[in-house]
Amino acid sequence: MFIGFHPTHCALAVTSPSDVADTSALVPSRPPRPPGVWSSIREALAGSRRDFTEGSIPRAIFLLAVPMVLEMALESVFAIVDVFFVARLGPNAVATVGLTEALLAVLYAVALGLSVGATATVARRIGEHDSEGAAHAAVQCVALGLAAAIVLGTCGALFGPRLLALMGGGPAIVALGGSYARVALGGCGTVLMLFVVNAIFRGAGDAAIAMRVLWLANGINIVLDPCLIFGLGPFPHLGVTGAAVATTTGRAIGALFALYQLTRPGHRVVITRRSLRVDLGQMWRLIRLSSSGAFQAFVGTASWIGLVRIISTFGSTALAGYTIGLRIIIFALLPSWGLSNAAATMVGQALGAGRPERAARAVWLTAFYDCCVLTLVGLLFVIAGRPIVSLFTADPAVRNIATRCLRIVAAGFPFYAYGMVITQAFNGAGDTWTPTWLNFGIFWVWEIPLAYVLATTGGLGPTGVFIAIAVAFSTLAVVSALLFRRGRWQGIAV
DSSP: OOOOOOGGGOTTOOOOHHHHHHHHHTSOOOOOOOOOHHHHHHHHHHOOOOOTTSSOHHHHHHHHHHHHHHHHHHHHHHHHHHHHHHGGGOHHHHHHHHHHHHHHHHHHHHHHHHHHHHHHHHHHHHHTTOHHHHHHHHHHHHHHHHHHHHHHHHHHHHHHHHHHHHTTOOHHHHHHHHHHHHHHHHTTHHHHHHHHHHHHHHHHTOHHHHHHHHHHHHHHHHHHHHHHHHTOTTSOOOTHHHHHHHHHHHHHHHHHHHHHHHTSTTSSSOOOGGGOOOOHHHHHHHHHHHHHHHHHHHHHHHHHHHHHHHHHTTOHHHHHHHHHHHHHHHHHTHHHHHHHHHHHHHHHHHHHTTOHHHHHHHHHHHHHHHHHHHHHHHHHHHHHHHHHHHTTOOOHHHHHHHHHHHHHHHTTHHHHHHHHHHHHHHHHTTOOHHHHHHHIIIIIIIIHHHHHIIIIITOOTHHHHHHHHHHHHHHHHHHHHHHHHHTGGGGOOO
8 A cells, every 4th residue: 555755744854944933833832930949049149130120029139138138147247256256365355346346336327328328329320221320329429438438547546545445445455455446446447438339239239249249358357367366377466456457458358349340341330430520419419318327327226225224224134134135136137137228229229210119019028028037037036045045145144134135026026027128118219317217216215215114114124125125116117117108208319
């Protein structure tokens, strides 16, 4: 029997291009598979080139938050590494580091204020797809940072030992740590520059670069700390001063590397010769944004000092328990700061792109994610608070107070997640005065008086302070959410 031949029956048949096109049209197209978690993490760490004003909001939040969370964690490593090595030199050396860090709190407020202005301005220009305007804004931010660094650094170098004495350091501490204070405060400009340049990268959406800058600075600090403190190998034996030299060197090299990255092509913000001009109008707008941001940071930080003053009336045991509990709490809040910074970047860029509804959606989603994270951390503190505190102290009385602090304050964590994200969202929009007044009203007008009444008149002692903190966290969430829904932040010009 004869079987007729047809080209489609033969695998080796030659087909025309039109045949191929027609055949492929019959094959149903499959939707692209969503990227997995590990590929997303790799993209976040490598530095995503996505346009964060378009596409999936949850994915954009993830890609921004991963490097920002790691950046915040690395920033805390500086102080931990210094204290770890300095503790081997005795209590006076540790006291020197602690008192100098208290002085640096003012500097951190200035640095955070400049960072708020830098992030809001650069994010808005990037959202407008104005890369040249973003570079021009970055130049103004760097110029302001350098000016502040020179003034503050000069004052610190000249008056470091005297400032240490004013903070309550006795003659032994000033004799031992005077040089440490001079170097640490004199080199404080490196902190400013790190904060400002990293804020530029965050506003642009290049958070991975900011993370790598701190990796470099931390690596240098970790290597130099023991070498300069103890005089290992060819290094001089500088004692506690070696810690200041190591930290300042690490931060200086990190800041120089960050500035170099701003001039490299291929990033979202690239400073060129054309960008290098002073714009007094924009600089004044940055000063206004940054000054309110600095005041905002100072109000928030100083409120903790007010609580310390109330706690101190109940003795050294209560103060020690509160100090340990507070350090654990601040470390636990670091991921939330990373998420909050991601929200600020999303808001600034979305407003620049003329998409306020995307900005609002990003804030509520980020706040929900942060709430999930802090709820888990809070549960951990409630269940395992005592074992966690036992890692820091063996004193039963101190351990009891610190455990109580963790468990009570943790009750406000889910609410504080919303408060942190929304206040940073205001900053990202350039509305820096709303969170400033929120911080002042809730932490100074509400939290501190409530803590005093509960602790003294109410007879609750330190527990009253812990309850006041949890209540303040909850109040911040409610009030900030109500103000955010009003939408005034959408019309702020940056």
